[in-house]
Amino acid sequence: MSSLAEHSVVGLCIPIAERSATIHSDQYRLPIMTVTAPNTVTTIIGLEVHVQLKTETKLFCGCKTQFGAPPNTQVCPVCLGLPGALPVMNDRAIELAVKAGLAINCDIPPMSKWDRKQYFYPDLPKGYQISQFDLPICGEGYLDIPDDENDGDTVRIGITRAHLEEDAGKSMHDEASGTGDTRIDLNRCGTPLLEIVSEPDMRSSAQAQAYLTQLKALMIHMGISDCEMQEGSLRVDANVNLHINVGEKKIATPIVEVKNMNSFRAVEAAIEHEVVRQYDVWQETGKTIKEEPKTTRGWDDTKEITFQQREKEESADYRYFPDPDLLPVRILREQVEAIRSTLGETPDQTRDRLPGQYGIKPYDADVIVKSGSQMVVYFERVAELSGDGKRASSWVQQDVMRTMKDRQIDVSDFPVDADKLGDLLKRIAAGDIDNSRAKDVFNHLVDNDQSVDEAIQSLGIESVDSSEIDALVQELLDANPKIVEDVLSGNEKAVGALIGQAKKKNPNANPQVIRETALRIIKSK
Amino acid sequence: MALSELEVRKLALLARLELSDDEVRKLGPQIDSILGFVNQLSELDTEDVQPMTTALDVDNRWRADVVTAGLSNDQALHNAPSRDDECFRVPAVLGTAAAKNA
Numbered sequence: 001m002s003s004l005a006e007h008s009v010v011g012l013c014i015p016i017a018e019r020s021a022t023i024h025s026d027q028y029r030l031p032i033m034t035v036t037a038p039n040t041v042t043t044i045i046g047l048e049v050h051v052q053l054k055t056e057t058k059l060f061c062g063c064k065t066q067f068g069a070p071p072n073t074q075v076c077p078v079c080l081g082l083p084g085a086l087p088v089m090n091d092r093a094i095e096l097a098v099k100a101g102l103a104i105n106c107d108i109p110p111m112s113k114w115d116r117k118q119y120f121y122p123d124l125p126k127g128y129q130i131s132q133f134d135l136p137i138c139g140e141g142y143l144d145i146p147d148d149e150n151d152g153d154t155v156r157i158g159i160t161r162a163h164l165e166e167d168a169g170k171s172m173h174d175e176a177s178g179t180g181d182t183r184i185d186l187n188r189c190g191t192p193l194l195e196i197v198s199e200p201d202m203r204s205s206a207q208a209q210a211y212l213t214q215l216k217a218l219m220i221h222m223g224i225s226d227c228e229m230q231e232g233s234l235r236v237d238a239n240v241n242l243h244i245n246v247g248e249k250k251i252a253t254p255i256v257e258v259k260n261m262n263s264f265r266a267v268e269a270a271i272e273h274e275v276v277r278q279y280d281v282w283q284e285t286g287k288t289i290k291e292e293p294k295t296t297r298g299w300d301d302t303k304e305i306t307f308q309q310r311e312k313e314e315s316a317d318y319r320y321f322p323d324p325d326l327l328p329v330r331i332l333r334e335q336v337e338a339i340r341s342t343l344g345e346t347p348d349q350t351r352d353r354l355p356g357q358y359g360i361k362p363y364d365a366d367v368i369v370k371s372g373s374q375m376v377v378y379f380e381r382v383a384e385l386s387g388d389g390k391r392a393s394s395w396v397q398q399d400v401m402r403t404m405k406d407r408q409i410d411v412s413d414f415p416v417d418a419d420k421l422g423d424l425l426k427r428i429a430a431g432d433i434d435n436s437r438a439k440d441v442f443n444h445l446v447d448n449d450q451s452v453d454e455a456i457q458s459l460g461i462e463s464v465d466s467s468e469i470d471a472l473v474q475e476l477l478d479a480n481p482k483i484v485e486d487v488l489s490g491n492e493k494a495v496g497a498l499i500g501q502a503k504k505k506n507p508n509a510n511p512q513v514i515r516e517t518a519l520r521i522i523k524s525k
Numbered sequence: 526m527a528l529s530e531l532e533v534r535k536l537a538l539l540a541r542l543e544l545s546d547d548e549v550r551k552l553g554p555q556i557d558s559i560l561g562f563v564n565q566l567s568e569l570d571t572e573d574v575q576p577m578t579t580a581l582d583v584d585n586r587w588r589a590d591v592v593t594a595g596l597s598n599d600q601a602l603h604n605a606p607s608r609d610d611e612c613f614r615v616p617a618v619l620g621t622a623a624a625k626n627a
Contacts, residue, residue: 055590062593071611072602076595092590113578120541122615127540135578173617183612186601317539327584 040245043275044252045208045238046160046200047267049215050193051225052167052233053096058190059166060087060130060326065192067231071185079166079190081126086325093192094137094329097164098339100194100224101138103346104159104215108336112137112163114326117318122184123169133320136163137329143198143218145210157211158199167191188232194225200239205271212236212264221347221373229263236267240274241289244282253278254292258306261299270299273306350376358389367397374411378418385422388429395425399442416445423452431512437461462508466517469509473517476501487522495519528553528560 058065061078077085101108115133141159169186196215202208216234219225227234238261242253256274261267274297281287297306345353347369354365358380368379375396383392400421404414424441427433433441433456444455476498477484486494495518499511533553537544544552595601598611607614 057590057592061595062588062591063595064592070598072598072613074595075601076593080596080601088586088588090590091587094587111584118539120539122613172612180617181607181614182617183609183614185612317535319539322578324579327581327586328578330584 041275041279042243043203043205043271044200044241044243045202045205045271047198047202047208047211048237048239048257049196049198049212050235051100051196051219051227053093053100053192053194054223054225055090055092055096055192057090059090059093059164059192060190061085063190067228067233069187071183071187074187075189079125080186087130087323089326089329090192093164094331095339096192096224097137097162097194098331098336099222099343100196100219101141101162102336102340102343103218103222103224104138104141104143104162104196106141106159106162107139108137108331109135109139110333111135111328111330113328114323115320116323117165117320119318121168121171122182123171123186123189125169125186125189129166129168130323130326131165131320132163135328136161137331138162138194143211143214145207145214148204148206148210155201155207155210157201157207160197160199162194162196165193165195167193205268205275208238208271209264209268212267217347222343236261236264238267238271238274239294240271240278242275242278242282244279251282252289253282254287254289255294256306257294257296259296259298259309262301266299266301269304270306273304277306347373354379358383358393360389360393364393364397368393371401372411378411378414381418382422382425385419386425386429388425391425391428392422395421395442399439403446415447415449416442420445420452427452431510433461434510434512437508466513468506469513469517470521472502472505472509473498473514473521477518477521483518484522487519492519495522528557 052065055065057063058079061076063076063079064074066074078087098108112132112135114130116128117131117133118128120127138159139161141162143157143159144154145157147153147155167188167190169184169189172183172185173180198211202211216227219227219234225233229235238258239255240258241255244251244253256278258270258274261270296309298309299306350373351362351365351369354360354368354376355362368375378400379392379396382396383389386392400411400414400416403409404411421442424433424438424445428435428438437459440459441452441455441461444450444459445452448455448458450458480498483494483497495515498518499514502509502514503511530549530553533549533556534544536556537549602608602613605613
């Protein structure tokens with residue numbers, strides 16, 4: 001049973017549980033009251049995702065885009081829409097938009113242009129939003145997401161288009177003053193957004209969730225956006241309706257666009273709520289997509305319901321026309337290829353590459369990749385410096401990740417940076433220090449900002465002189481003639497018994513060196 | 526192609542302009558004459574002309590992604606009809622705020 005049914009039944013106030021909903025593949029079966037045969041219901045979902053591009057400045061002016069500044073301190077005549085101010089395109093925003101488009105397999109048309117989308121709203125000072133209507137910067141593409149029903153398979157979700165546009169400001173209702181005024185902060189006005197529109201290819205809330213997770217990971221991995229939903233740098237609108245088979249007939253319910261969802265979990269819950277609500281409304285009114293235009297509903301996170309929103313316009317009459325203040329954007333094929341060459345790897349490609357390059361297991365590569373691109377960079381640096389991928393993988397997954405988890409810190413703030421760990425592991429590989437002493441050094445470095453050398457010194461770990469080892473091993477061999485006999489009769493493993501004894505006498509003695517020294521002395525007899 | 530009063534009222538609504546009946550009657554013919562002026566263009570034969578987005582023979586005027594000085598908070602709010610220490614203030618005419626007020 002998929003999570004769709006479970007959530008629908010448990011999480012909602014509508015008494016769907018009484019109807020004993022059953023799930024059949026990606027289709028949603030609900031028995032109908034008046035007809036004996038059950039209706040097969042398929043959920044149709046398309047998502048519009050806005051990601052804020054990671055630029056220093058706004059789309060058409062040099063104002064900062066930093067989140068959290070005091071209101072109206074990152075503004076200028078251009079983004080305030082003052083008379084006479086003219087917009088100039090930010091080249092980085094264009095580059096990031098193309099990069100995002102390539103990451104989701106979009107065509108990049110040779111030319112795109114800017115249009116004005118007119119609507120009246122207090123947080124939109126110009127009275128129009130600069131957007132792209134008929135010639136978006138990114139054309140058709142697709143994103144493959146994991147198939148939640150067949151492990152290892154993928155489902156291809158079509159991308160209709162992705163276009164650049166400027167963000168609006170922020171309206172805050174002033175409850176405190178009692179005047180009912182709305183306060184307007186225009187810092188966000190003009191911030192570059194890329195709106196990624198999917199085809200209505202998703203069939204369950206779980207698929208919508210998988211699509212969003214995949215898209216977010218990709219945008220973060222490629223440095224295109226921070227995708228912080230809480231800060232508004234990733235926003236999701238969901239278009240949902242139902243296809244219902246009634247006997248031989250197939251009907252579709254009116255499309256509803258759900259807005260104001262502030263987490264992926266909310267997206268999932270809102271879709272599940274809509275499935276039940278639309279089915280109920282259809283049963284009640286019989287209205288189909290032919291009788292009712294698309295409507296917009298908001299999501300109430302506390303009540304877990306969608307509600308009818310008052311429209312910004314009585315009808316969506318945006319009166320788009322080409323913006324005469326801006327020139328068309330022409331992207332040469334060479335520029336597209338240059339940007340393509342900066343794409344780097346997708347998470348999937350990294351996962352495939354690591355095992356071959358560093359001799360680690362696919363499982364280990366997966367754990368490292370899932371920890372984010374920064375962890376991949378950390379691991380690769382450690383593996384290269386130490387010259388031992390397997391050892392690097394095991395230390396990164398055990399010591400580094402465990403310490404990060406215990407202390408709730410990020411890999412970028414991890415006190416033992418990749419250069420230090422690489423240095424330490426290289427010494428293990430070279431036999432300068434043994435594994436258990438190296439763990440002591442690691443733990444010391446976690447708490448002390450020292451170099452590996454300083455840590456070794458602080459811990460009193462000394463490398464032991466070879467003549468000292470020779471003397472120590474000779475002494476032990478004299479005391480253990482049985483081991484000498486065993487080795488001489490072909491059992492080299494017998495020297496293992498000496499190591500514990502040697503460590504007792506000198507904790508700095510390296511087990512590997514003791515083993516080799518013992519074998520050398522015995523064989524030279 | 527005379528503009529109906531209904532169309533004038535719809536335009537006014539979209540622009541959030543409150544027009545009296547007199548103004549609607551006065552503005553209708555004025556908008557008509559503007560549209561008539563622009564409509565002269567339709568006399569041209571554009572059969573073999575490619576659509577274009579600009580009359581200028583240039584494109585790609587871009588700027589580097591570098592922060593430039595903007596206005597101070599006080600400068601930004603200076604000409605606002607209504608303001609407080611930080612923000613512009615507007616009547617709650619639309620959206621959820623207006624709904625709460627209603």
